[in-house]
Amino acid sequence: MTAAAAAAAATATAVTTVLAVELEVERRDVTVQAGFELEEGQRLALFGTSGAGKTTILESIAGLVRLSRGTVRVDGRLVAGSANGESPLPPRNRGVALVRQPTTLFPHLTVEQNVAYGIRHSPSHSRVADLLDRLGLTALARARGAALSGGQRQRVALGRALASPFRVLLLDEPLSAVDVAARSGLRELTIEMADDRGAAGVLVTHDLTEAQAFGGQLGIIDGGLLLQVGGAHEVALSPASRRVAELVGYGGFVPVPSDPSRWYAIHPDRVLLGARSEHGLVLTGTILSTRAFGPRYECAVGLSSGEQFTVHVDEAPGVGVECDVTALNPPVVGAEETTAR
């Protein structure tokens, strides 16, 4: 059996690798490529703009999209692609749970039936009831999908995935319609249940803070390519290229005097008013505009060289005032990736 041999070989080389992805998918508009491995309990959040290929990657990992190249393996067993005549597992044996965006529930079944759908052996009523309780769905247990709000539907879809015996949890914007106040609880529940199973998790989102809150690694996707993978804070502080910097929120790019092909990347939240050269790069500019930004202010700053960027500050200088600002240890980025993966 080639499948068994491959599985044995995979377990021999990497005991705890749950998910191994090396794939390429030709889409009409873009070629989507991704490569990464996740061990037991590891999580990866993929962050990018819409159309970047995030959903395609998730559906490919679930084996629902034809790969033009590469393979996806769960616990060493082939789930997508083809290798040496080995054919992918049928969907029911892949150990993959997928929460889609937009949410897909079974509309003719109740909330309870939806959540319990993937429980095969000994469908314990108390276990489902417990999960419904933690999802805040107890009162809706007998309601059908069409009667639910967007946020409630997402809770049901999440619960249905969490109740199934998964090894890999794939989440496509799972909490986008859930009230912000309820998100952290659901996130904790998700992480706890994934960890209990020793599962790997992949989240895709266009919300950077959501991606960071998922814990684990952060991957930046753009134009179908995985531009950078790293720690959630590391990627935000040290973007590998100007494009990554733009995606994670850097709004200003000031050329490095010694190397005009590279820029200091200025993040609006990593700026202090005043000259504090011990903390970073001091720039002198003019306040072009000021507006309220939550409890703080957002000011547009123009440099004499023509560059503009925004800063978030506690006290707003008047428009037209010339002032010094300090960019806190700004990363230096080039047009291309500096730490290619």
Add this chain to the structure above:
Amino acid sequence: MTTNTPAGSLAATGVVPGFPAAARIVARGSTALALLGALVIWLALLGPFAVLIRHLSFHSIRAALGPPGALDPLWVSLGASAVALGVMVLLGTPLAYLLARGRLPLARLVELGIILPLMLPPLVIGLLLIFLIGPEGTLGNLLADIHLTGTNTFFALIVAEFYEAAPFYVLGAHAAFSSVDPRIEQDATLLGDRPLQAFRRITLPLAAPGLATGLATAWARAMGAFGAVIIVAYYPRGLPNQIFIAFQEFGLSGALPFALLLVVAALPLPVLAYLWSARARSRIAGVEK
């Protein structure tokens, strides 16, 4: 009256900004037109039923249906339609499903083949069927080997009814399956279902209202099939043939009791299917818990 429609109530309360008077006129006008349309359609469709009931006397019904053997055409029609429907469900359901999922090679061509019997006049179908399965026909010779005759037999009646009715079921089932999001079938398989399990637990219940409507329409068409039937299967005499023959021999009064019989036999299933599917649809849509 007009305030029942959302447009009407908006206009009546003057909430619609801009042209409240014009909006009210448009809302009232369109409601009136809709009611008129409903009236015309009901008259056109239900008028004949009223006439049928009015022109029937208990005496004439007993005279026509009383004699021994008078109900034979009913049993023939019921039997042939049931078999035709069975074959339709058995062959048409997988076909419709694969068409709806785009998993069939030359799908357009297959679809055209399904629609063609709808476009051809039934009489012409009947003539062509004689060439195909009649004693002199290509398939007719093969059928003879298994002791089946393609003209004036129960088998021929089933084939003719099948031709007239099957497209309605396959097209209805196609639409019903197309309305089920293939992604939720995938979800069911990822949650542990085998493909057939997912079909039974997810696809079938969701497509059931549409399947029921298609099946009901096909049943009504099969029971009432006449054009192809009278050419290929004058005998055994089904109800439509019986109506035609009674009409020719005894005029309206002789034919109407059989017409009533046909309506009574053919209609309950479609009506029940319609009522059930309307309820099932609203249940799926969450209107009713």
